[in-house]
Amino acid sequence: QVQLVESGGGLVQAGGSLRLSCAASGRTVSSYNMGWFRQAPGKEREFVGGITWSDGRTYYEDSLKGRFTIDRVNAKNTVYLQMNSLKPEDTAVYYCASGPPDTIVIVTPRGYDHWGQGTQVTVSS
Secondary structure, eight states: OOEEEEEOOEEEETTOOEEEEEEEESSOGGGSEEEEEEEOTTSOOEEEEEEOTTTOOEEEOGGGBTTEEEEEEGGGTEEEEEEOSOOGGGOEEEEEEEEOOOSSOOOSGGGOSEEOOOEEEEEEO
């Protein structure tokens, strides 16, 4: 049974930082592609970034490049999303997802077969 548990969300002022964690069980994060998505109220779930299983290559939504970073600690079976220079428009529920191994990062939710419960990130102005 695969479980993904996100943590690290919260309330932060604009310009601040948060580091989200996605702890996996039942699946080794280094053997599958992992992704981060977010969903704001009234909006569709959107791609944030992802990391490939084999070489740990990362890919980000264009508008988030330079502010968001994904890394993976295999020994902890955990993937992280470091978010810097946060803006009010980053407010959303952030989800971790796991999908089949691939050489490229999949940017659509359909490319992932397991999801976490989400963690709320609220950025105040």
